[in-house]
Amino acid sequence: MTRTLILGGARSGKSSYAERLAIESGKEVVYIATASASDSEMAERIRHHRASRPVEWITVEEPLALGNQLLRWSAPERLILVDCLTLWLGNLLFSSGEEYPEVGTITLPPLFHEQQDMLASALTRCSSDVILVSNEVGMGIMPMGAISRCFMDEQGRLNQAMAALCDRAVLVAAGLPLVLKGAPC
Amino acid sequence: MTRTLILGGARSGKSSYAERLAIESGKEVVYIATASASDSEMAERIRHHRASRPVEWITVEEPLALGNQLLRWSAPERLILVDCLTLWLGNLLFSSGEEYPEVGTITLPPLFHEQQDMLASALTRCSSDVILVSNEVGMGIMPMGAISRCFMDEQGRLNQAMAALCDRAVLVAAGLPLVLKGAPC
């Protein structure tokens, strides 16, 4: 099985690119959506994305237990597409209604690292092809708020960890891939 | 004719890179500046850029009707350099003195999508070589304000649309190109 990380900025076309890869695989596709429709803007984004996906795909909504879902749907004939790790990381960060201070040290909930460890472990044990979609968020000016800086750091760490576990990685800009690792896809 | 998209961050050297391509083409160059000198900082940036360009270039200032200008100057022996789509998108967004809310849904002026459609159409019909310069703005932390998020989304969509219509696309960092599409240039 092949593990692929699709990195890209906001509105970079990374989701469309990942979906094209999934279609071209010819495998049965399980699409794991990490978004939760917490407000109208997000609900609209979810609708917009869903309308563009093939109807035969199995869609699973999972805001938190991503590792469990990878193991649950694991099968050699399948491809599991996770879109995206950035919303998932945000879900973990705010999972138990935490409020974070504007300045100073951020204390992360235990779930935060537990679920990331479970994803890493599941990724190495899953017998399906896996495509992970994630945002590049570290190439702008450092944000002022403590929680934004924490998020930027944690997203960067997660992207590095996932890239190390994947066979292929690309950075998407304007819908087009730059190969970071593995064969062009 | 060849259509080229030059993407890059702020102060990435994307304009200088595009100007070098234009000079090396050996063609008559029409330079379309989308900047309007709305404040002293912008006026200074415009002066700084202009001083670096060859005197024989035809310079056209066009904040809004970019598609029209592409057709007006269309000629096989010419190269049209547009710098840049990001200022143009900002001009369209604030074209009729709109004020946008800090939160909630943004309603874009009709001009906003009309002019983008006209650019796409003109780009496919223009008989000149065209170089489009545009900013990559989606690789930082998601900004808080509704209009900044809207701008980030729309810039990303525009970059994807232009990249799809272009024969070549590069992402410039520190003055150096990464090839996204087509032959190295």
Next chain:
Amino acid sequence: MTRTLILGGARSGKSSYAERLAIESGKEVVYIATASASDSEMAERIRHHRASRPVEWITVEEPLALGNQLLRWSAPERLILVDCLTLWLGNLLFSSGEEYPEVGTITLPPLFHEQQDMLASALTRCSSDVILVSNEVGMGIMPMGAISRCFMDEQGRLNQAMAALCDRAVLVAAGLPLVLKGAPC
């Protein structure tokens, strides 16, 4: 001697990548840290980084006079690793306790350009291999404050200048390099 620029976003893995290159060189390594432990968050980052470096490296802390240090440690059998130019640029910007206005024109201290000129000059005269680590900060939404915009511009200009003087340059994302210039490393 070889000069290498390692560009990358925050938490992109650029420091680890640079450190791996330094180890693989087999040379005596002088590590120049530009960070100053001005607050507890930064002190923690410094501790975290230091723990990951080989004990036999010579560590030099230099917040401002980077060019001088390159010449001081210059020797053909050495590799000098500078981490990072972004903290250094921030140090120069705030070197004499300046307070900058929220809007309007920023007047930079004389030291700001003097030290950058000295770095460029020293880089061309240094007989050691040199690796420079620097942040890509221009690929997000333009920040609102005048000093943040100034920093973004100046970082972009510095990255362009350093890339022009280096034999090799890479952009790191998720710990993986995209080659901007020179041979893959």
